[in-house]
Amino acid sequence: MKLSHFWLLALLSTLSLVSTSTIAVAADGPAHLSGNVEIGVTGMDTDDNPARVNEYAKYRSDKGVNFAPSLDLEYLSKQFSLGAEAAVRGPHDQDYALEADVNRVLKLDLDYQVFQHWKDHDTLENLGATMFGDVGGQQPRVTTDLSAGQIGAESPAVAKERYYQELDNNYIIDYKEFKGETDLTIPALPNVTFHTGLRIETRKGLEQAITMSKCNQCHVQAQGKDIDEKTRDYTLGATGKFGLLTVDYEYLNRKFDADGSLPEYNYLSSGLTRDGVADADTMLYTGMQEYNDTPDSEKDSHSVEARLDLAKSTTLSASYVHADIESDKDGEAGTYTLDQDTLSSKFESFFLKGATRIGNLRLSVTGGTYEIDGPDYKVNFPDRDDMLIADGGSSTYENQDFDNPQHYESAESREVTRLGIDGVYRLSRGTTLRLGYEYEDVDRDLEELGESVTNTFKVALKSRLNSKLSGRISYQYQDIDDPFHGEDATGIAQGIGSTDPAYPGLAWLNTADYVGVYPNPDNSTVYYWNSVYPNRTLDATNQPDKVHEGKFSSTWAPASNMAMTVFARVRVEENDDVDYKQHSYVPGASVYYAPSNNVILTMAYTFNKMKTENQMCVGWYHG
Amino acid sequence: MAVDYQATEKLKLNASFTYNNAKDSWDWDFADRPSLVYSGGEKPHYDTSEQNDLIDEYSDLSYQQYELTVGGSYNFTESLYTTASLTYSDFDSDEMYVYGDEDGSAYYGYLGVGYRF
Structure with missing residues (x-):
């Protein structure tokens, strides 16, 4: 018997025992058991490539038949309630859920899900548009590798076999996620509820890993990478209500482990020597190296939220979050070493919000700040110290002035400040006007990434014109000063040559x-x-410095058996400094119509158009 | 589109149809550039504008996707019922430059007997 079916029968047996014993306990109160159980069979057949048509595998990933039981159960009594759902549609298509409430003292919520996902498989053939030589041409390394040396294969025949094996790989990931939450309210302490939680997510299967070597993207290779990942969350917290004050605290510990074997790539060097320095040393790494490694990591976070409910619809709320994240990182023997084997990051945020009502106006003001303090570390490249050239005289000196060890700071490190004000004014019984403004300052630790200031203005009108017609229209404008960019990141000599x-x-x-x-x-x-x-003198970014966005939606319900909703969204982004423009148009409609008591029709249509203009730098020679 | 139909007191039927049509294109023009000649002679490893103009062709995306489902349930009694559904799904890809030939089709079927209590 398959494990999934055994699980389902065990659940049914447990529920039977629970319901039987509880009926005896609650004999003086009404007890109600209802639900349904189904015994079924699912089957699936595919033709050609299943990766898109069955991307999130329905029932199963390959053709065949499965035993498919399902259960939906509800038990209610004065002191105990239980809801259970289980559906087994295939070996990798299952859902289970259980909710229980014992006299409002103990609440339990369990959820378990299994599904399968076909991942992308890039053939790399499109690189022929910008790489000199196409697949199988003068430069075979632009695709999954045919040459022996690049992947350390024993012979060209072995390399060729690996090339065709990679093209033949099925990249499928099996996902499993278990979530459990418990709430406990002790009768002697009714205003405090304690929470615990557990989440376990696993990903197993094969994914495509792509790497490249040398000084540009000439040498690109793809391989299958074994995926064996596990994420585990523990949470512990409490919610307390003390008169007008509600306080919620939660502690989270998250652990991520990746145990799959890593792909390897043979980083070749040209063999050239310039001024007595081999190119291999200049590249700082050669030979077989592992790549596409996701580090193991652990996160601890504390979050506190508080809300004060005052008179006249006034509330004050505050939140504070502190998180420490660590990830394991090793150097590569013979290539580079780190000054630490653990990279640490910190996150801290504090936000306040106040909301009140003044006549027909509902006003809210928010403000706060968060800081991300990313990893800060040094990397030592031994070969940099050896890059001395012989000048033919008595002295020798380096052919470059790169630092060694090299100091690295995270591009994520930043301090963000936000302030906002939002007002909703009731113009009439069914109509409100909303005006909002938000200011955001992003101060990044790395100066070359810029300090961005964003001003956002919003206006929205919402109205229920009558019992049949309602609608909403809104407009938002953003002005971004110095958006996220790479300073002097591209081009060569423009403006100076x-x-x-x-x-x-x-x-x-x-x-x-x-x-x-x-x-x-x-x-x-x-x-x-x-x-x-x-x-390099040109800044590079794909971020806008001006954004306009308009939205509209309206619902017309002329009768109780008919409703129609139309909607549209238009968004315009631009950044004249890099000649970037993006226009998005998303109109659509949905209809519900029940012409008689036994027929229901629903229809929906959405059109999505996005046009982007941008500059791009394409290399046109290959070294 | 979806429709639910209570055909008789015991028989309920449903059907749904979903259609997606996606297209993408990229307009890119490379001007002819002068050939670069070094003292050692003309360098052979430079892309031509004809090659780089392939970006237009290699960036085309076009696919249609549709799914049709029919199903129903029949109540033998108030408690005992049977249910069945059949789905046909098709993906037609007109361009193959990134992920290869993604054309595919699939049939899914379910048949079950249930009991309400």
């Missing part, structure tokens, strides 16, 4: 101008990384 007369976007610098200029050596050698990369 010579402009190509035939191709306006192209600019160049003269090699002769960098001979003997530090950190290039005092000879004729000019290194690319000393002379070209520091002369």
Whole structure:
């Protein structure tokens, strides 16, 4: 018997015993047991590729037949209530839920779900549009690898077998999630409820992992990666009501473990030597290296929320969250070492909100701040110290001025301040006007990512014109100063070099101008990384600095058996500094119609159009 | 679209149909660029504008997806019933440059007997 069926029968047996014993206990009160049980069979058959048509596997991921029992149960008595649902549709398509309430003292909520997901499988053939040589052409490494050396295969025949195996892989992940929550209210302490919770999520299967090597995306390779991940949450907390004050506290401990084996890639070097320094050393890593590693991590967080309900519909609320996150990180022997084996991050936030009613106006004011303090660490690359060139004289010096060890700070580190005011004014019995403003300041630790200030203005009108017609229309405008971007992240020499007369976007610098200029050596050698990369002058971002968004929805219900809703959303984003524009249009409608007592019709239509204009930098040579 | 129909006191039928049509295109023009010649001769590993113009073609996305379900339930008595459903699902992909040939179809069926209490 399959485990899922055994589980279901065990549940049924337990519920029978519980209901029998409880009926005896509550004999003086009404008891009610209802529900239904089904014994069924599911079957599935597919043709061609099931990855999209059966992406979230319904019943099963391959053709076949399953035994499919299900149960829906409800038990109610004066002191005890129980609800249980179970559905087994296939080996990887199952749902179970259990809710119980014992005399309003103990509440239990359990949930268990199993499903399967077909993941994306990139064939890498599209790289032929920007890579010199296409699949199987002069540069086979733009796709899942055919060459022996790249993946450390013993022979070209083995490499070829691996190439076709990767194309043949089915990338499927099995998800399982168990959630359990318990609430306990001791009769002697009725204003306090204690909570505990447990969540366990697992992901197992095969996913595609893609990596690339050398100095640009010439050498791209895909492999299957074993996935064996587990996330486990414990929560512990309490909610207390003390007159007008309600306080809620929760502690969360989360642990993530990834135990699947890692794919490996053989990072080849060109074998060239310049000024006595091998390119292999310049690249800092060669040979077989693991990649696509998700580190194990642990998180501890404390959150406190409080709300004070005062007279005249006035409430004050506050929230505080503190979280510590740690993830394990190892260096690569012979390639790099870290100054610590645990990367730490901190999150802290504090927010206040006040809401009140003044006549026909409901007013709320919010304010607060949060800070993310990301990992701060140093990486030592031993080969950087060896990159000394021989100048033919008595001294030797490096061919670059990169720091070693190199200091890294997280791009996530930032302090954010938010302030907002929102008012809803009742114009008439069924009509309200809403005005809102929000200010946000994002101060990032890394200066080159910018400090962003966003001002958001909102207006909305909502009305129930009569018993048959209601609607809502809203508009929001955002002005973002200095959005998230990479400073001097792309381009070469635009604005500082010579402009190509035939191709306006192209600019160049003269090699002769960098001979003997530090950190290039005092000879004729000019290194690319000393002379070209520091002369990137264009900022890069995909973030807008202006956003307009309008929404509309209206429901017409002329009769009790008919209703129609139309809606539309238009969003315009732009950033003239990088020639970015994005327009989105989403209109739609839904209809409900019951022409008679025994026929119900529902229809829905949605159209979605998005147009994006942007600049892009495409490399057009391959080294 | 979905319809529920209580055909008789004991027989209830339902049907639904869902259709998705998605298209994506990318307009990109590369101007012819001058060939770059070094002292060692013309460099062979530069993309041509014809190659880079393939970005238009390689970025096309087009697929249709539809699903049809018919089903029903029949009450033998107030408590005993049977239920069945059949679903046909189809995915037609017109472009294959990123995830290969994603065309596929599937049949799903369910038949069950139930008891209400």
